[in-house]
Structures are given as C-alpha cells and as structure tokens.
Amino acid sequence: MNWSQITNQPWMLWRRQVAAILRLELKKSLFSKRAWWIYILTLGPVVITGLHSLINGDGHHTIGEDYMIFAGIYQVYFLRLGIFFGCLGIFSNLFRAEVLERTLHYYFMSPVRREVLAISKYVAGLIAAVVYFTGSVVLSFLFIAAHWGPVFQQYLMHGPGMQQLGRYALTTVLACIGYGSVFMLTGVLYRNPMIPAAVVMVWENLNPFLPSLLKKFSVIFYLKSLCPVSDIPAEGPLAFLVTATNPTPAWLAIPGLLLVSALLLTYAAAKARKLEVSYSE
Amino acid sequence: MSEPRIVFDNVSRFYGEVLGVNRVNLSIPPGITSLVGPNGSGKTTLMNLMTGLIRPTRGTVSVLGIPPGRPEELFRKTGYCTQFDAFPKGLTGFQFIYSFLLVHGMVESEAARLAREALERVSMMEAAGRPVAAYSKGMRQRIKLAQAIAHRPTVLVLDEPLNGLDPMARAETIALFKQWGEEGRHVIVSSHILHEVDRISDQVILLSQGYVVAEGQIQGVRSEVKDQPMQILVRCDKPAMLAARLFEQDHVVEAKVSGDGKGLLVRTHDADSLYLLLNRIVLDNGLEVEAVAPADDDVNSVYQYLIGTEGGAA
Numbered sequence: 001m002n003w004s005q006i007t008n009q010p011w012m013l014w015r016r017q018v019a020a021i022l023r024l025e026l027k028k029s030l031f032s033k034r035a036w037w038i039y040i041l042t043l044g045p046v047v048i049t050g051l052h053s054l055i056n057g058d059g060h061h062t063i064g065e066d067y068m069i070f071a072g073i074y075q076v077y078f079l080r081l082g083i084f085f086g087c088l089g090i091f092s093n094l095f096r097a098e099v100l101e102r103t104l105h106y107y108f109m110s111p112v113r114r115e116v117l118a119i120s121k122y123v124a125g126l127i128a129a130v131v132y133f134t135g136s137v138v139l140s141f142l143f144i145a146a147h148w149g150p151v152f153q154q155y156l157m158h159g160p161g162m163q164q165l166g167r168y169a170l171t172t173v174l175a176c177i178g179y180g181s182v183f184m185l186t187g188v189l190y191r192n193p194m195i196p197a198a199v200v201m202v203w204e205n206l207n208p209f210l211p212s213l214l215k216k217f218s219v220i221f222y223l224k225s226l227c228p229v230s231d232i233p234a235e236g237p238l239a240f241l242v243t244a245t246n247p248t249p250a251w252l253a254i255p256g257l258l259l260v261s262a263l264l265l266t267y268a269a270a271k272a273r274k275l276e277v278s279y280s281e
Numbered sequence: 282m283s284e285p286r287i288v289f290d291n292v293s294r295f296y297g298e299v300l301g302v303n304r305v306n307l308s309i310p311p312g313i314t315s316l317v318g319p320n321g322s323g324k325t326t327l328m329n330l331m332t333g334l335i336r337p338t339r340g341t342v343s344v345l346g347i348p349p350g351r352p353e354e355l356f357r358k359t360g361y362c363t364q365f366d367a368f369p370k371g372l373t374g375f376q377f378i379y380s381f382l383l384v385h386g387m388v389e390s391e392a393a394r395l396a397r398e399a400l401e402r403v404s405m406m407e408a409a410g411r412p413v414a415a416y417s418k419g420m421r422q423r424i425k426l427a428q429a430i431a432h433r434p435t436v437l438v439l440d441e442p443l444n445g446l447d448p449m450a451r452a453e454t455i456a457l458f459k460q461w462g463e464e465g466r467h468v469i470v471s472s473h474i475l476h477e478v479d480r481i482s483d484q485v486i487l488l489s490q491g492y493v494v495a496e497g498q499i500q501g502v503r504s505e506v507k508d509q510p511m512q513i514l515v516r517c518d519k520p521a522m523l524a525a526r527l528f529e530q531d532h533v534v535e536a537k538v539s540g541d542g543k544g545l546l547v548r549t550h551d552a553d554s555l556y557l558l559l560n561r562i563v564l565d566n567g568l569e570v571e572a573v574a575p576a577d578d579d580v581n582s583v584y585q586y587l588i589g590t591e592g593g594a595a
Contacts, residue, residue: 003387003432007357013386020383027371102367106428108334110384111356277334279365
C-alpha cells in the first residue's frame, strides 16, 4: 500500500503517524540528558526504601508499619512531589523543548493534523512517565518490606499486598494521565511553565479547603480516594496532605479523572492547531 | 481551467508592534519565483505565512487552493527548506529524512526509497549514515533540502537555500531548481545572491520594509521603473557616430563609448524610440551592429533602483 492510498484512509493514516511520532518522541522522553532530575526523582525513593530494607533487616517494627510509612511516602512524596514535578518536566517540555531546540517546525511541516501530533506527544510522555513512576512505585513498594523475607512473601501473595500494589500502580498511572494532561495544556499555552505550575500546585494543595464543586476540577481529588490506605495517622498543619476529606468512590473517581483529563487534552490539542513557530521571541 | 497559484489576499502580519509584512497582494504562478530584499524586508515572514508556520494578522493566504491552516493537506504538496539550522538530536542524515517521511504516514519501504532518492538528488548518499550533528554547514543545508523535496512536493519553498553551499553544490542546486521550475512546480526561493537569482527566476518579488515594491518578470519590473533611464549597450563599428546621432534626441540622457572603442552605453527614458532610431541609423549610415542588449534589466539593477542599496553578494 503506498502513501496516496493510505491518505484516503484517515484512521490508518493517523495510526501510522502516531506510531512514527512515538518512535521519535520516546527516544527523547525516555533517554534524555535533560531528564536527569526526573531520574533522581524516581530513583530516590527506590534507593531509600532499598537502604531501609538493608539497614532495618532486624527492625523493631511490623510489616504493617512499613506499609503505613509507604502510604505516607506515596501520598506526600509520589503524588505531591515526584509525579507532580516529573509530569511537569515531561509534559510541559513536549512542545517547549522543541521550541528551545528549534526543531518544532519539522513536525509542523509534516502533513499531520496538529491534534494527532499533540495526542501522539502526550502518549509518548505518558509512556515515559508511567515507566518512570510506576516502576519507581512498584520497586519502592517491594523494597520497603523486602527484609521481612517469608512474611513479606506471605503479605504479597496471600495477604493484601498484591491488591495494594495494584492500586498504587493504577493510581500512579492515573496520576500520570491527570497531571500529564494538565501540564501538556500549560506547555502549549505558556512559554514559561513555572508560573502555571506554581498556580496548579497551589490549587492542588488547596483542594481540601475548596467547595465540593471546585474540588472536582483537581487531579488530587480523585487520586487521594484511590489510594489503598486512606486513614494514615497524621498530625500537624500538613496532615491535610494525606487525609482524604470527602473520599470519592473508585467508580466515580476513575471516570471522573479520565473525563477531566480528556477535556484538558482536547483543549490542548485544539490550541496546538493554532500554534505558530516562533523561536526568537 | 486556470493554473494553480499561491495567493496572498491583502495579507498583513505584525509581531506585536513590529511590522512583518503589510497589505501584500500576490498571485504566484508555477515556475521559479524569487523573493528579493534586504534583511528584515519580510521574505521569511512571507514564506512562513505561505506554509502556515505563522498566521496572518489580516488577510488570507492559499496555496493551490489550500489554506495554510490545514497542514495535513498543505504539506502533502509542499516542501519547505527553512533557514533554521537545527535538527532533531541523535539522527543520521538518512534517519532524519526517513523518520519524517514515516510521520507523513508512509510505509517503511516507500519512506526508505524516497529518502534514498532525495539523498541522491542532493549528492548526500555517502554521508547518509553519519550523524547530522557531524555535518558541515553545506551538508546541513543539503540535508534540509533533501528533507524538503523527499515527498516530491509540487510547491517548494526555499529560504536562502544556497547559503553555505560551495560553488559546485550551488551550481547543482540551481540546476535542480531549474528542472523543478520547468516541470511546472512552484519554486519559491529567497536569496541575497542576486546574480544567481537573476539567472534562474521566471519572476521576482521585491520586498522592502514589509512591503512588496515590485513583482513580475524582471524585464517588466525594470520597465516600470520610469524615473531611472534604461541602460542599453550597443556593440557596433562606429560608436562615436552613433553617439552623435543619439544625442540629437531628447530622451537620450547619456551615451558613453566603451574603453575598447567598439561599444556604446546609452541611457534613455524611451527605449522603444531608441530601438526605432537605431534601425534608421543602421539603414541610413551603414552601421554594422554586433549586439544590442539592455544593461540594467537584471535583478541587481532593479533592486538598486527600487530599494536603493547594493544588492547583495556577487
């Protein structure tokens, strides 16, 4: 089948174009010197939980306490910092990095719908973010209690471990989808992503104090209620970071987050259609 | 059926307060069209508008009937070699062209074949396996050209395509432009190397400070410049006698015998009358004329008359 035949079949054309853009983008998203700090964000908890297992091999605590600590790490570090800033770096650079490197015009000079380009870039960013952060979450989950040996295996295989791991992984993927769509949009709308990122961060952290309608326009609102451990004992002014105030059932949280992400992504794709190549301003 | 054209309809583009181009009306037929003008005159803005990389503040553009806002249709027919000297990292010359042909939606075998064909056309096959980052300026220019032509577009927009090329590559590239023009494609070239533009262009568009100051075939443009007398070189056996006869005419403002004594450079406000008079003098005085040719209907002269600065490199 040649090109002119393919161009008459839009779905086949778009599928081929998405695959070709993914090939180019994944190289950049997964293996980039510029992403060194994202590697640190993902490797940090893996190293710390690994060290915890090595150092606390005969610790005076229980496996339940280890996983309560992991729940805290997950909500405070992964959701609020690691995935948030990792997605900021990955997704807001999908277009911006190409502007800085002055290579965006090669895509814009290809016969590709800008919407297809935007969604392909988003999928490439999503694959990279999911590989980094789901990998980091899974390894950290396994490492934090690895020193329990047979008890750990029992917890994982016959206890709640595997289900918890699955929910953490699912929540991580959803976090990447949600924050990815937010930062994809800010990357398309703004040249400097730091100011919108700060606004998003404030908005996400204000979530517990927002009216219930506004809460729904936030990624963390859906994610917190999906975490397998919601009743983390926490005190002090930052306790709100780990306490789900009005937990949303999963059947509502997952489609809700996907819907919000789809809306943001649709808007980003529509905006991408209007983008101009302007490297000097 | 009318021939397909590139049309600018009252197009203006501002960058904030800064004028890019203003009130441009053009209808560009197939063939080689050169955009000529000093830096900042609006050449690249016009090309970017044509290809949808930027949008007009006012007015509309269409390329063979396609608005540039629809890149999925426009770039099936259009190739653009920009001035940006940057490339995606980590790709060889072949991978660069091949990868973006895949982005067009082509199957692998077709993309590979067209990539090789484009590389051969710009004489880059030998270097195709080397990283683009290791290329010289001239090689990078050629690989950009290959990328622009790889999908065999009918409209080629080339921003300073001769920059950085050695004389041999420049001659080869100009021959390619001529061939594409003769094949009925639109070839839009911006260049500051005016004598080369002059050799290849079917028509020129002269730009100054964001305005189109002249357009059309260069001889036509020259004849429109009424305030500058036409220069005509006559090679003959009796230039002094010819000069004496011509000076009797009001429209002749200058006649200068050349150093070898066999040529006369005449400046006149009425070239048609001069040619008629010349015929009469030949018949009346038995003048032997070897050649008669306009001496200032090239791009460089027109550029100087209209824009008022020296027109670029030799």
